């Protein structure tokens with residue numbers, strides 16, 4: 001038996017999801033992840049050429065660029081600006097977020113203050129907007145003023161503190177927000193406040209380790225969601241071992257096996273956002289103190305999402321906040337917190353394994369379910385984003401989902417580029433630019449010009465401060481069957497292949513021009529489970545949907561009974577109803593009960609981008625569910641799927 005620590009060190013030398021699979025085998029010896037191993041063969045960033053080429057190790061783990069060094073434009077930048085100007089800056093922070101802290105009269109509740117501190121700090125940094133910085137400073141200063149002598153920051157009456165919902169979680173996020181304020185701005189008072197609050201939590205909870213939290217109506221990990229990540233962040237910031245010990249020895253997060261529980265029942269064991277937050281804490285602890293048990297739940301969540309229908313076509317997971325595999329997609333699909341945490345978790349995995357699959361999954365989530373959770377004017381946010389039936393906005397600015405939405409938007413600049421040892425990786429395509437120092441005193445500017453996701457061309461200019469040899473990684477999406485990459489007009493060597501990172505390792509000179517052509521042919525993607533026999537329209541990373549409000553002729557029609565002719569599709573056509581520069585398609589459909597395919601179709605209908613707030617149908621019925629023109633979702637593991645019985 002290989003020593004587990006040695007095994008993981010060895011595993012880091014390979015790349016791709018297989019590391020998790022192998023580590024899992026080391027844990028339980030079942031080796032059930034053949035499907036994910038298969039993906040590694042075509043989907044991972046395994047770079048044998050790197051080892052041939054020279055001293056730069058391509059298998060080194062990617063890292064974030066320094067905070068604030070990416071300027072974001074394009075659709076991602078537009079969403080950031082809209083979230084700042086139409087949402088964050090119009091909040092009534094004094095009334096909704098700070099007044100309860102100043103009064104401290106609640107018996108239970110949730111506000112999301114720490115999440116807002118984190119989001120506003122990041123948004124201020126990435127936009128350079130003084131108004132956001134002023135808001136962040138105001139919220140932090142007012143928050144710290146309310147800190148009591150014992151360290152408490154919160155809004156509960158003394159007799160309800162710690163043990164009533166959601167005090168521990170709220171405090172945990174305040175610790176996290178204040179810690180990030182120190183990391184991003186060096187604010188000493190914030191770090192001091194975070195430490196005092198963390199010590200209050202540790203003292204109270206470890207003094208009564210068996211005390212029931214929230215009357216045990218939810219699992220402790222859900223009542224405390226976010227706390228472990230906050231303590232680990234505080235440990236990273238202070239190097240103080242007691243925060244690490246709290247996570248490892250008191251919370252014992254390696255002991256949680258993360259078994260997937262379907263549906264919402266009992267104590268709500270299968271809470272997706274909680275699982276993803278716990279998985280992130282486990283991966284972060286594993287970086288500090290490797291333990292194969294910490295990889296098990298991440299492995300199971302990946303397997304559930306990709307092999308067992310846990311992920312829907314929008315990238316969202318979970319119904320009514322909990323794991324589900326019906327693919328139903330109705331009213332309570334995809335809690336926004338779970339969407340945000342899926343993105344954070346994929347970022348963690350990307351930095352661990354440099355697998356382009358994680359970038360593919362990120363862009364599916366970002367362009368569809370994440371942007372679908374915000375109104376086109378930016379003001380309103382959703383708790384859930386259905387793909388079947390009407391969608392609803394959440395009525396409050398406080399609570400979990402609106403604040404995790406703001407955090408997810410604030411994190412987008414970190415996901416575009418990654419530092420890989422000696423070079424740079426481009427993970428997301430959007431108009432943007434960065435300037436970053438590489439090894440050997442070389443600085444490189446990397447402006448990215450593109451109309452993505454409307455346009456399929458991406459132009460990168462590589463401008464090193466002096467000629468220098470380093471790798472440039474480009475994520476080639478799995479949806480693109482015929483990618484082409486040129487350098488200064490010459491085809492790249494090696495050529496681009498879909499579903500992996502293309503690694504260009506060469507001597508770069510100022511003005512070198514890299515052009516990506518990622519043709520976005522549309523595709524009809526087959527539905528699964530409750531959507532069997534139906535198809536959804538995708539183009540590149542984007543999903544399209546049917547908006548009833550745009551078609552008065554559909555007023556009384558059950559959209560599930562329409563039948564579409566896949567061969568009638570026209571487009572893409574320019575359509576700015578959802579966003580500037582947006583796209584739409586047109587397709588013909590038969591009314592319910594029509595004698596298709598012999599009768600003439602009754603309607604010509606427009607399919608708009610999924611964030612269309614009036615989108616009500618995404619999976620459309622077609623005459624022939626086995627039509628050879630219909631394709632499987634490229635992000636799911638092909639071939640036979642292992643089913644639940646094989647797993648445990």
Ligand SMILES: [Zn+2]
Pocket residue numbers: 335336337338400401402404
């Ligand atoms: Zn939520």
